[in-house]
Amino acid sequence: MADFNEKDIIETIQMIKVHHLDIRTTTLALSLRDCISEDIKVTGDKIYNKIIKYAKNLKKYADDLENEFSIPIINKRIAITPISLIGEAAKNPDYVYLAKVLDEAANEVGVDFIGGYSALVEKGCTRGDEIFLESIPEALASTQKLCSSVNLASSKAGINMKGVLKVADIIKKTAELTADKDGLGAAKFVCFCNSVSDNPFMAGAYCGINEPECALNIGVSGPGVVRWAIENIPKDADLGEVANIIKKTAFKITTTGELIGRELASRLNIPFGVIDLSLAPTPAEGDSVAGIFQAMGLEQAGAHGTTAALAMLNDAVKKGGTMASSYVGGLSGAFIPVSEDAQMIEAAKRGVLTIDKLEAMTCVCSVGLDMIAIPGDTPKSTIAGLIADEMAIGMINKKTTAVRVIPVPNKKEGEWVKFGGLLGEAPIMSLSKLDSSVFVNRSGRIPAPIHSLNN
Amino acid sequence: MSKDKILITISGLDKVGIVAKISATLAQLSVNIEDIKQTIMQDHFVMMMLCDISSSKENFKLIKEELIKSGEELGMEVWVQRKEIFDKMHTI
Numbered sequence: 001m002a003d004f005n006e007k008d009i010i011e012t013i014q015m016i017k018v019h020h021l022d023i024r025t026t027t028l029a030l031s032l033r034d035c036i037s038e039d040i041k042v043t044g045d046k047i048y049n050k051i052i053k054y055a056k057n058l059k060k061y062a063d064d065l066e067n068e069f070s071i072p073i074i075n076k077r078i079a080i081t082p083i084s085l086i087g088e089a090a091k092n093p094d095y096v097y098l099a100k101v102l103d104e105a106a107n108e109v110g111v112d113f114i115g116g117y118s119a120l121v122e123k124g125c126t127r128g129d130e131i132f133l134e135s136i137p138e139a140l141a142s143t144q145k146l147c148s149s150v151n152l153a154s155s156k157a158g159i160n161m162k163g164v165l166k167v168a169d170i171i172k173k174t175a176e177l178t179a180d181k182d183g184l185g186a187a188k189f190v191c192f193c194n195s196v197s198d199n200p201f202m203a204g205a206y207c208g209i210n211e212p213e214c215a216l217n218i219g220v221s222g223p224g225v226v227r228w229a230i231e232n233i234p235k236d237a238d239l240g241e242v243a244n245i246i247k248k249t250a251f252k253i254t255t256t257g258e259l260i261g262r263e264l265a266s267r268l269n270i271p272f273g274v275i276d277l278s279l280a281p282t283p284a285e286g287d288s289v290a291g292i293f294q295a296m297g298l299e300q301a302g303a304h305g306t307t308a309a310l311a312m313l314n315d316a317v318k319k320g321g322t323m324a325s326s327y328v329g330g331l332s333g334a335f336i337p338v339s340e341d342a343q344m345i346e347a348a349k350r351g352v353l354t355i356d357k358l359e360a361m362t363c364v365c366s367v368g369l370d371m372i373a374i375p376g377d378t379p380k381s382t383i384a385g386l387i388a389d390e391m392a393i394g395m396i397n398k399k400t401t402a403v404r405v406i407p408v409p410n411k412k413e414g415e416w417v418k419f420g421g422l423l424g425e426a427p428i429m430s431l432s433k434l435d436s437s438v439f440v441n442r443s444g445r446i447p448a449p450i451h452s453l454n455n
Numbered sequence: 456m457s458k459d460k461i462l463i464t465i466s467g468l469d470k471v472g473i474v475a476k477i478s479a480t481l482a483q484l485s486v487n488i489e490d491i492k493q494t495i496m497q498d499h500f501v502m503m504m505l506c507d508i509s510s511s512k513e514n515f516k517l518i519k520e521e522l523i524k525s526g527e528e529l530g531m532e533v534w535v536q537r538k539e540i541f542d543k544m545h546t547i
Binding site for chain 2 (some may be wrong): 003004005006008009010011013014064067068069070186251254255256258259323
């Protein structure tokens with residue numbers, strides 16, 4: 001007879017019911033390399049059919065598992081090969097047409113998002129890449145579920161500064177084309193340094209060219225659970241003990257994700273890919289990464305000590321998580337999106353969390369400047385400067401960094417913007433008013449750094 | 456098979472007939488009870504039942520729906536989950 005422990009059962013149910021433990025995303029990564037054709041319509045047809053073939057049961061099977069284990073699976077998503085590579089061979093590379101095909105296929109199979117409207121241009125653009133980049137604002141404005149990303153830099157290639165300026169322009173144009181929704185289109189676009197090819201999280205998910213035919217990647221979530229665990233130990237427990245409790249909690253969160261991931265992959269009859277250990281917040285009360293800093297003993301995110309707390313959190317989550325799963329990958333680091341985290345929103349509202357502190361925090365966690373609303377009239381060169389700084393942090397520290405900012409049309413610093421759902425809401429943050437234009441207009445590439453002499 | 460093991464957690468205010476009603480529902484569905492534990496948590500009655508559904512003709516989904524319905528009639532909250540989630544989460 002199998003045994004069970006009452007305390008374990010009650011703890012699990014409390015983690016799910018009260019502290020928002022959930023599977024944030026089950027992302028089907030799908031290669032579209034065999035869809036390339038000289039005729040864009042043929043490419044579109046092949047893409048549509050392939051997505052339907054592989055993803056038609058994704059939502060149903062995920063819903064079944066949600067019921068069997070009573071754990072919410074918040075999003076079902078698809079990540080495809082960077083579309084810039086797939087459309088490039090066509091004589092008439094109409095990428096917006098492919099964007100609409102992808103959106104239609106995503107709607108048909110009932111997933112929440114489809115990512116991979118992407119290009120990898122850290123060293124420069126091909127002719128196809130250039131046509132693709134031009135298409136991004138219109139593609140995002142004319143679709144609902146499509147997400148786009150561009151890799152602009154890497155530790156091996158340096159920073160493509162021409163690309164940085166171009167992306168700043170894309171962000172502004174995308175926000176303007178979706179001005180009726182406060183620039184929501186820009187929330188579905190992210191640029192990276194050292195992007196990863198098995199990331200299940202949006203807006204940056206794509207299926208890298210080095211990935212297999214298909215795989216199921218999982219992203220878990222549970223900042224509320226980590227906060228609860230820390231609150232349950234004495235206030236004077238030392239930081240070694242705090243790190244330990246985070247590791248144990250991360251282990252529990254990750255094993256759950258692995259269980260669901262393997263079950264779902266087996267039902268879909270595809271390989272299990274990786275589990276992404278990132279702690280992803282939501283705007284719901286109690287589901288906040290910044291709330292963990294408070295449990296650790298900081299008044300609010302932004303206090304001196306926040307970077308140290310985040311560094312420890314991020315590292316402890318990885319240590320606990322790697323023990324729980326054979327295949328860990330993706331971004332695997334704490335997310336600090338401003339508009340998607342109730343306590344980050346609160347800190348930004350109080351004015352105690354600034355863009356400079358956020359930039360410092362991105363040096364020790366995975367994802368960079370994320371979901372930050374900025375004034376609509378921010379010059380393109382200032383956005384490019386902001387991106388360049390973030391890319392430099394990733395390049396030098398050999399880690400992934402990203403920028404997802406929304407220049408909210410017709411709104412100014414201090415005004416409020418609501419994106420709704422998981423994307424949340426936020427006050428518009430102030431950026432430096434100093435001019436970066438000569439620097440970012442120099443174009444060219446910031447050379448890759450030396451990988452020794454590490455100070 | 457581990458797939459067939461389910462854990463039912465019933466919680467709410469203690470009253471007469473909880474075990475009888477839930478057991479009757481399980482018997483009707485040919486679900487075998489392997490173990491029962493009870494505890495009081497913050498003035499709430501909590502009962503946990505480990506069951507095996509392999510001899511039931513019904514599928515997990517229907518069994519869960521029936522149990523939740525019985526719980527509602529009792530005014531109790533009922534969680535029905537495959538046991539694997541607890542095993543994975545709490546053992547190395």
